[in-house]
Amino acid sequence: MASSVILSSFSSSSSSLQLCSSFNGDYLAPSRCFIGAPVTSSSLSISGKKNSYSPRKFYISAKKVSGLEEAIRIRKMRELETKSKVRRNPPLRRGRVSPRLLVPDHIPRPPYVESGVLPDISSEFQIPGPEGIAKMRAACELAARVLNYAGTLVKPSVTTNEIDKAVHDMIIEAGAYPSPLGYGGFPKSVCTSVNECMCHGIPDSRQLQSGDIINIDVTVYLDGYHGDTSKTFFCGEVDEGFKRLVKVTEECLEKGIAVCKDGASFKKIGKRISEHAEKYGYNVVERFVGHGVGPIFHSEPLIYHYRNDEPGLMVEGQTFTIEPILTIGTTECVTWPDNWTTLTADGGVAAQFEHTILITRTGSEILTKC
Numbered sequence: 513m514a515s516s517v518i519l520s521s522f523s524s525s526s527s528s529l530q531l532c533s534s535f536n537g538d539y540l541a542p543s544r545c546f547i548g549a550p551v552t553s554s555s556l557s558i559s560g561k562k563n564s565y566s567p568r569k570f571y572i573s574a575k576k577v578s579g580l581e582e583a584i585r586i587r588k589m590r591e592l593e594t595k596s597k598v599r600r601n602p603p604l605r606r607g608r609v610s611p612r613l614l615v616p617d618h619i620p621r622p623p624y625v626e627s628g629v630l631p632d633i634s635s636e637f638q639i640p641g642p643e644g645i646a647k648m649r650a651a652c653e654l655a656a657r658v659l660n661y662a663g664t665l666v667k668p669s670v671t672t673n674e675i676d677k678a679v680h681d682m683i684i685e686a687g688a689y690p691s692p693l694g695y696g697g698f699p700k701s702v703c704t705s706v707n708e709c710m711c712h713g714i715p716d717s718r719q720l721q722s723g724d725i726i727n728i729d730v731t732v733y734l735d736g737y738h739g740d741t742s743k744t745f746f747c748g749e750v751d752e753g754f755k756r757l758v759k760v761t762e763e764c765l766e767k768g769i770a771v772c773k774d775g776a777s778f779k780k781i782g783k784r785i786s787e788h789a790e791k792y793g794y795n796v797v798e799r800f801v802g803h804g805v806g807p808i809f810h811s812e813p814l815i816y817h818y819r820n821d822e823p824g825l826m827v828e829g830q831t832f833t834i835e836p837i838l839t840i841g842t843t844e845c846v847t848w849p850d851n852w853t854t855l856t857a858d859g860g861v862a863a864q865f866e867h868t869i870l871i872t873r874t875g876s877e878i879l880t881k882c
Contacts, residue, residue: 601707601724603859606848607717610673612699613680619689622733622809630696637813638806639829644737645870648806648831651688651732652739652868652879658682659730659741660882662702666745668722672704675728676715683732691731691738691809698852703729703742705853710837710845710862711800712852722748725758727864731809738809740833741880742866753840754861760792761838761863768817768836769869772876774828782816785836797837797862799845799854804832805868826871831879835866 615621624631640648658679665675680701683690690701698714705713705727706720713727720726729742744758764785771780782796789796802815813824817836841860847853856862870877 600859601721601861604707604709604855605718606850606853607671607673609699609714609716609850612693613677613701615684615689615693619684619687620733620736621689622691622695622738624696624809625689625694628694628697631810633803633814634808634811636804636808636811637827638804638808638811638831639827640737640806640831641829644806645829645831647735647737648739648868648870649879650739651734651737652741653882654683654686654688654734655730655732655739655741655868656880656882658732659728659743659880662728662730663743663745666720666726666728666747668748669719671717671719672706672713672715672726673717675704676700676702679728679730686732686734688732688734691733691740692729695809703727705729705862705864707861708856708859710797710839710854710856711864712854714850714852720747723750723754724748725750725754725861725863727862729864729866733809736807738805738807739880740805740809740866740868742835742864744863744865754863756792757794757838757840757861758863760789760794761836762865764788764796764817764836764838765834765865765867768834769867769876769878772826772834772869772871774826774871774873776826778813778815778824778826779820779822781834782818782820785817786819789836789838794838794840795843797839797843797845799843800835800837802833802835802866804830806831828871828873830871831868833866833868835864837862837864 661682662675662679665678680690683701692698692703693701700715702715703712704715705711706724711727724747725744726747727742727744731738731740744761767784767788768781771784786796796818798818801817804811804813813832815832815834816822839856839860839862841858842856844857845854846857867878868880870879
């Protein structure tokens with residue numbers, strides 16, 4: 513039987529789409545969320561040329577599954593559990609967070625840096641012209657190079673603070689600004705999310721341990737454009753169950769990208785990702801979504817990585833991110849008092865991969881490659 517849940521009511525006259533990240537360690541039930549913040553469900557508004565809706569209710573319907581299909585899925589999950597016996601690393605504990613790193617005055621800053629306020633999500637789709645696309649390619653290629661370099665630093669005893677410093681230095685040496693630094697008060701130049709941390713981990717003095725997995729999320733602001741990408745890396749000898757989760761998460765990103773082209777519906781991304789994750793018994797986090805990216809760090813369209821019935825079609829020349837997070841256990845989460853670090857509620861590990869893509873007439877181009 514299909515189930516339905518009323519998510520939200522859209523109104524063209526309601527307040528602009530807001531971000532908020534003041535969770536203060538509270539338990540958070542699943543909802544759609546973005547950059548550490550829930551999308552308010554009581555009064556959302558999405559305005560602009562491409563997004564203007566009359567009041568309506570949206571529903572998410574689960575896939576209709578037969579008894580046989582469900583039995584096969586449950587058996588497959590049990591087989592995976594028996595084979596891997598996925599272990600749990602010690603619970604993540606916050607280390608010491610060092611002072612914010614400095615950026616030379618000659619490097620241009622994004623507009624949000626000076627205010628320290630978490631910006632609204634822009635309602636404007638980002639469709640750079642030929643010159644803008646060239647700048648996007650440069651920013652995204654730099655982000656990819658920085659991410660690859662950061663991955664080489666992942667070793668037992670290395671601190672995430674050391675990774676942050678290395679990433680910071682490489683970005684400013686290229687004449688770019690580390691986009692996370694100062695975004696809504698975020699104190700570091702990169703996000704480092706270890707084990708059960710879903711996303712937005714703040715680098716600190718904790719040493720990486722053999723057996724950890726770590727997502728490193730790099731965004732750079734170069735010549736007026738943001739390039740955004742992330743990848744989950746292994747530290748030392750990693751449990752086979754963790755490796756399988758990471759592999760399937762990367763495959764989910766690839767399958768989401770594969771459906772993208774001019775005229776395709778955005779909801780196909782979530783459908784394809786969910787189908788692949790469910791084959792292996794994993795869960796897709798709904799709280800955090802992809803987003804438009806370009807001169808603005810975060811904008812419409814919001815990219816849902818789970819099954820949904822949201823409207824909207826892709827447009828040639830559009831740039832946005834796809835960044836699914838998968839978990840072994842629950843997708844429910846808790847957020848530390850730093851208002852950013854978000855962990856799975858049951859302590860199970862999570863993995864994430866992300867690319868910035870450009871929509872073309874016949875498909876899409878991954879910009880965050882080098």
